[in-house]
Amino acid sequence: MAAERESRRRRGPQLEAALLEAAWDELIEVGFAVLTMESVAARAHTGVAVLYRRWANKGELVLAALRHHRESRPIEIPDTGTLRGDLIALLTTFAEARVDFVSVAAAASCSGLLADTNLTPAQARERFLGDPPPNSDKVIYERARDRGEIDLDRTPPAVLAMPFDLLRHDLLMNLAPPTEARIESIVDDLFLPLVHGGDPAD
Secondary structure (H helix, E strand, O other), rough: HHHHHHHOOOHHHHHHHHHHHHHHHOOOOOOOOOOOOHHHHHHHHHOHHHHHHHOHHHHHHHHHHHHHHHOOOOOOOOOHHHHHHHOOOOHHHHHHHHHHHHHHHHHHHHHHHHHHHOOOOOHHHHHOOOOOOOOOOHHHHHHHHHHHOOOOOOHHHHHHHHOOOOOOOHHHHOOOOHHHHHHHHHHHHHHHHOOOOOOOOO
């Protein structure tokens, strides 16, 4: 069959990436409830056995597709010269780049993904929602420490995570990027006063 010949030509990481991209496209077009292993195989121009050799069921395939989509589209770490500027730039870029991902992940979760995989929402978040680009917040905070803008030894991890947690909350609740005013409020009204003892401009 032509599909089997095509799958043989694509091997290893190239084939797996093609399968995961096909699963993502199928999620976008029909949603988790309608998606099948057969429909993904057809979209990827391969046989369904190729999928089952890698993923036991569509739930595992979709989790892998969500993770692949996020990891294959990294977000650049900004360097504006200030902690405030870096945070606003990263939160803005993250929101714009990830809104489709969050919308698809939320829709899949509500359409049976959690039930099919026996995951709690927290476990699902760990599997496919993830964080900003690897070490992006760490890089930003370490730059700010070196500039004397933040004392990382005295700032609780929960405070450092708060801007990103609030952004994810807004994305999940609204399925749209927060406004510029909302992102600035997260940084200026909530985060920086905690870091600087009540004075965001300190």
